[in-house]
Amino acid sequence: MGVAAAGGGDGADRGVEGEAGAAGPPGASTVVASRGVDFELRIENFRVLQKARWAPAGVCLLAGANGSGKTTMLDALLFLRVLFERGHEAAFMNVGGRFFRSTATPESEPVVFELRVQDVTWRLRFPMGGNGLLDSFGEEIEGPGASHRVGMFEGWWMLGGEKVRIDDVRCYARVLWDRGDAPWMKPLVDFVTSVSVYKSYHLNRVQRAERGEPRQRFLHSSGANLWAVLANWQSAPQRSAHRYEWVMSRIREAFPDLIASIEFVDGSPEIYPPGAGRHEDALPAERAADGLLTGLLHLTAMAGLPPGALVAFDELENQLHPYAIRSLMRAIRERAEEHDLTVVLTTHSPIVMNEFRHDLDRVYVLDRAESHGAFDMPTRLIDLKSEDALAQARLGNLYDQLEFARPSGLPRA
Amino acid sequence: MRVAFLPTGRTEWHGLPGAFSRRFPGHVFEVVPSAIEVASHGDRYPLDGFTSNPLTAAHLTRPPEAATLLVERAATVLMDRDPPDLLVILDDLELANREQPEHVVRVFRAAVEQHVTDPDPRRQRARGRLATRASFHLIAPMVEAWFFADPAALAVAGVTEPYRLVSDRGLEQFTTDDPSYLAATENDCPGWQMRRQRSQRPKWLGDDRMFHPKGYLLWLTRDATAKTCTRYRESQGGAQALEALDWDALHAQPAMNFLNALCEDLAYELDAPYQPPESVVPVVTSLSRRPKDHVLRNV
Numbered sequence: 001m002g003v004a005a006a007g008g009g010d011g012a013d014r015g016v017e018g019e020a021g022a023a024g025p026p027g028a029s030t031v032v033a034s035r036g037v038d039f040e041l042r043i044e045n046f047r048v049l050q051k052a053r054w055a056p057a058g059v060c061l062l063a064g065a066n067g068s069g070k071t072t073m074l075d076a077l078l079f080l081r082v083l084f085e086r087g088h089e090a091a092f093m094n095v096g097g098r099f100f101r102s103t104a105t106p107e108s109e110p111v112v113f114e115l116r117v118q119d120v121t122w123r124l125r126f127p128m129g130g131n132g133l134l135d136s137f138g139e140e141i142e143g144p145g146a147s148h149r150v151g152m153f154e155g156w157w158m159l160g161g162e163k164v165r166i167d168d169v170r171c172y173a174r175v176l177w178d179r180g181d182a183p184w185m186k187p188l189v190d191f192v193t194s195v196s197v198y199k200s201y202h203l204n205r206v207q208r209a210e211r212g213e214p215r216q217r218f219l220h221s222s223g224a225n226l227w228a229v230l231a232n233w234q235s236a237p238q239r240s241a242h243r244y245e246w247v248m249s250r251i252r253e254a255f256p257d258l259i260a261s262i263e264f265v266d267g268s269p270e271i272y273p274p275g276a277g278r279h280e281d282a283l284p285a286e287r288a289a290d291g292l293l294t295g296l297l298h299l300t301a302m303a304g305l306p307p308g309a310l311v312a313f314d315e316l317e318n319q320l321h322p323y324a325i326r327s328l329m330r331a332i333r334e335r336a337e338e339h340d341l342t343v344v345l346t347t348h349s350p351i352v353m354n355e356f357r358h359d360l361d362r363v364y365v366l367d368r369a370e371s372h373g374a375f376d377m378p379t380r381l382i383d384l385k386s387e388d389a390l391a392q393a394r395l396g397n398l399y400d401q402l403e404f405a406r407p408s409g410l411p412r413a
Numbered sequence: 414m415r416v417a418f419l420p421t422g423r424t425e426w427h428g429l430p431g432a433f434s435r436r437f438p439g440h441v442f443e444v445v446p447s448a449i450e451v452a453s454h455g456d457r458y459p460l461d462g463f464t465s466n467p468l469t470a471a472h473l474t475r476p477p478e479a480a481t482l483l484v485e486r487a488a489t490v491l492m493d494r495d496p497p498d499l500l501v502i503l504d505d506l507e508l509a510n511r512e513q514p515e516h517v518v519r520v521f522r523a524a525v526e527q528h529v530t531d532p533d534p535r536r537q538r539a540r541g542r543l544a545t546r547a548s549f550h551l552i553a554p555m556v557e558a559w560f561f562a563d564p565a566a567l568a569v570a571g572v573t574e575p576y577r578l579v580s581d582r583g584l585e586q587f588t589t590d591d592p593s594y595l596a597a598t599e600n601d602c603p604g605w606q607m608r609r610q611r612s613q614r615p616k617w618l619g620d621d622r623m624f625h626p627k628g629y630l631l632w633l634t635r636d637a638t639a640k641t642c643t644r645y646r647e648s649q650g651g652a653q654a655l656e657a658l659d660w661d662a663l664h665a666q667p668a669m670n671f672l673n674a675l676c677e678d679l680a681y682e683l684d685a686p687y688q689p690p691e692s693v694v695p696v697v698t699s700l701s702r703r704p705k706d707h708v709l710r711n712v
Contacts, residue, residue, distance in 0.1 A: 357533075358533075385493060385494070386492055386493050386494050387535065388492040388535045388538055388539070389488075389489050389490075389491075389492035389493040389494070390489075391492075391533055391535035391536055392485050392488035392489040392492055392528070392535075392536060392539055393482075393485035393486065393488070393489050394485075397482070397485070398489070401446055401450050401486075402447065402449055402450045402453065403489075406449070410449050
């Protein structure tokens with residue numbers, strides 16, 4: 001997976017709201033990410049996450065009470081991608097610049113992000129006060145035989161023996177990568193530009209079937225370009241690697257009574273239910289069930305991912321019937337397996353949780369009451385409770401029974 | 414030693430640890446689920462029982478969900494890292510099944526069998542723990558019957574007026590011949606009549622009221638203006654009555670067979686002295702009748 005492919009060089013911006021993604025460095029080739037990307041994310045003092053360290057793999061569940069930091073964890077991933085692709089200002093804007101720092105820590109402690117992908121580590125330190133950045137922040141990149149440390153807003157950097165003026169909004173990692181002489185950064189770049197986060201779709205825009213720009217290949221984080229993406233895939237099955245057919249087959253399984261096919265008339269979708277033989281029987285997007293649209297959005301997001309990517313869905317279950325949830329979960333697992341994807345799901349749904357009965361080692365919990373101050377959040381559920389005990393009941397029931405991920409204000413049993 | 418009860422009633426959930434701490438001093442008695450969980454589920458019982466409706470042969474192949482959930486909860490507790498030494502699953506032998514305790518036990522055994530023969534090997538591993546550390550016992554027909562052994566406990570529960578029982582039948586065959594109770598009608602509860610909410614219909618209006626100790630207790634503590642027609646509260650007066658219950662008076666009642674099976678089991682596990690009353694006989698939950706292929710300690 002090269003940066004151009006990952007970022008959507010055709011104008012799409014997968015899983016990120018805003019402008020187009022990164023352009024590839026000179027000479028970068030399209031390479032599929034290695035199977036099971038080895039990465040670890042470390043966070044200090046970012047919103048509610050005072051100390052977090054996480055290395056998810058495969059299809060994972062992130063559980064926690066309201067306000068425990070699930071969405072914040074996803075925002076950290078999003079922040080790093082946007083920072084790399086579009087610079088610090090866009091990154092701050094994307095995650096909402098205010099309330100960036102954990103209010104529980106003194107101003108002397110910076111907000112820190114550290115992303116290690118294989119043997120490349122990218123570290124960012126932001127000294128934050130109540131009104132924003134206190135000082136220039138630091139950026140470090142370490143790789144095999146290389147170590148770079150710079151301060152942002154310093155006016156110039158030293159790249160090797162060359163003095164470079166800072167004349168744009170790019171972060172140091174991006175400047176270094178764009179120069180094309182740091183190929184060792186590739187695992188990091190491939191990974192960070194593969195991150196997609198879907199937190200809440202703009203269903204009203206999907207229902208209005210807004211005309212997007214042509215040649216949309218990947219789903220925006222808002223989902224607003226759903227129809228443009230699907231229409232594009234439908235018209236180019238070879239180029240799109242049968243993504244459209246996969247989405248349609250899985251959406252039929254999830255909503256067998258609601259959808260048989262979609263036709264695009266002048267770019268506008270018409271949804272044909274099973275048995276519908278006449279044009280008059282087709283439904284416009286605005287008449288489609290919210291759950292059906294949500295299912296289409298999830299599947300389109302999954303189908304648009306390049307191999308080796310990381311995608312996160314915040315509360316995937318919203319608007320969905322239990323049958324549809326289970327069906328979509330099967331599809332997500334299937335796609336993740338086939339394309340070596342890392343999928344992070346946050347949820348409060350017992351139905352989603354029950355789907356992890358045989359993957360207890362992939363369930364992570366953000367529970368401040370269980371945290372011991374070190375970088376032990378999110379905690380693997382099987383490190384909190386015996387796996388044999390967890391297997392005796394449905395995970396959703398155990399969550400309902402407050403056996404894990406309980407609100408931190410509650411007293412212990 | 415640590416003993417955990419997994420009861421199906423709010424009164425038991427509140428009152429059993431205190432009651433059994435007096436009965437078997439020196440040991441720790443707990444309840445499952447946690448107080449936080451119970452508080453967060455509003456008016457739901459700690460866990461639902463499965464004997465409220467008649468159990469049929471079909472339940473042997475498909476046990477009631479409530480039984481399955483009891484087994485799951487028991488297995489979860491026992492497979493955790495710090496399990497109790499003994500877990501007692503305690504359900505009522507309600508009137509709908511009072512003539513078939515053997516079948517009730519068979520159904521519960523079937524629920525256990527289904528759990529430990531699950532294809533998931535982690536569930537299979539619970540077999541040994543369940544068979545050695547968990548017991549299943551019945552309260553016949555429900556814990557309120559015990560209060561009638563001890564006038565002081567009844568007073569704690571809120572009973573102030575005289576009561577009448579058919580004394581030679583014993584409390585596990587609870588029977589009252591109180592003529593005013595047996596003749597009660599909806600007109601005795603204008604508070605309920607105003608709303609006629611089905612779930613709050615006074616239990617003393619049932620056809621089987623003469624055998625229903627809780628119905629009689631609710632009648633004896635009736636408050637015609639209250640929407641539930643009673644001032645009895647399971648988690649308050651009921652729990653306090655259970656905690657304060659006179660064990661000697663209870664054991665002195667004739668033919669307390671299911672209670673005896675429970676106490677014998679506890680005494681055996683806790684290595685505590687216990688002399689069964691002469692009037693009792695072994696029942697389906699007694700350790701002495703444990704089958705060779707037992708799935709829990711006693712059944």
